[in-house]
Amino acid sequence: MEAALQRPVGTDVPCGACVGCCSSSQFVHIGPDETDALAHIPGELMFQAPRMDRGHVLMGYDEHGRCPMLRESGCSIYEHRPRTCRTYDCRVFTAAELDPLDDGKPLIAQRVEQWMFEFEDDEAAALQQAVVAAAGFVRLHADELPAAVRPVTTTQLAVAAVRVHRVFVRSAPSVDEVIAALEQ
Numbered sequence: 001m002e003a004a005l006q007r008p009v010g011t012d013v014p015c016g017a018c019v020g021c022c023s024s025s026q027f028v029h030i031g032p033d034e035t036d037a038l039a040h041i042p043g044e045l046m047f048q049a050p051r052m053d054r055g056h057v058l059m060g061y062d063e064h065g066r067c068p069m070l071r072e073s074g075c076s077i078y079e080h081r082p083r084t085c086r087t088y089d090c091r092v093f094t095a096a097e098l099d100p101l102d103d104g105k106p107l108i109a110q111r112v113e114q115w116m117f118e119f120e121d122d123e124a125a126a127l128q129q130a131v132v133a134a135a136g137f138v139r140l141h142a143d144e145l146p147a148a149v150r151p152v153t154t155t156q157l158a159v160a161a162v163r164v165h166r167v168f169v170r171s172a173p174s175v176d177e178v179i180a181a182l183e184q
C-alpha cells in the first residue's frame with residue numbers, strides 16, 4: 001500500500017472471488033494520464049470530477065452500487081482498469097483498525113473482518129501500531145488540517161494513516177509534522 005501510494009504501481013491483494021470494492025457504491029477516479037483506462041470505458045459512464053482540474057473524471061455505479069464495468073465473471077476491463085482500482089487495498093482498514101461500515105460499506109466490511117495480520121518481528125508490529133496511532137491523531141486533529149489533505153471518509157482516513165504512519169513510530173509528532181507528511 002505504501003509503495004502504491006508513492007508510485008503508480010498496483011497492490012497485490014489476494015481478493016479471491018470478492019468484488020466488494022467494485023460493488024460498494026464507489027466513484028472511481030480516473031486521471032487524464034490514464035489513457036489506457038479511458039480508452040476502455042464508454043465516455044457516457046464518466047463525468048468531470050468535482051473540484052478537480054479539467055480532465056479528471058469519475059465513473060459512477062448502477063442502482064445496485066455496482067461498477068458498470070463489473071460482470072458476473074469479474075472486471076470486464078481488468079487489464080485496463082483505472083489506477084484507483086489497481087491501488088485499492090481493503091487491508092488498509094485492518095491496518096488502521098477502522099471499520100468500513102462507518103462509510104456504509106457492508107460488503108467491504110465483510111471482507112475486512114477476515115483479514116488477520118501476522119508480524120514477522122517487533123518492528124512490523126510497531127509499524128502497524130503506528131498506523132493505528134496515525135489514524136487516531138488525524139481524526140482528532142482533522143479540523144486543523146488543510147482541506148486538501150483532510151480526510152472526509154473513513155477510507156480516506158485509513159489511507160492517510162498509512163501515508164503518515166512512519167512519523168508515529170516511537171514518537172509523538174506535532175500537527176505541523178503530520179501535515180508535512182500528508183503533503184509529501
Ligand code: SF4
Pocket residue numbers: 021022028067068069070071074075076077078081082085
Ligand atoms: S473498473 Fe473493474 S476493478 Fe475497477 S471498480 Fe470497476 S469492475 Fe472493479
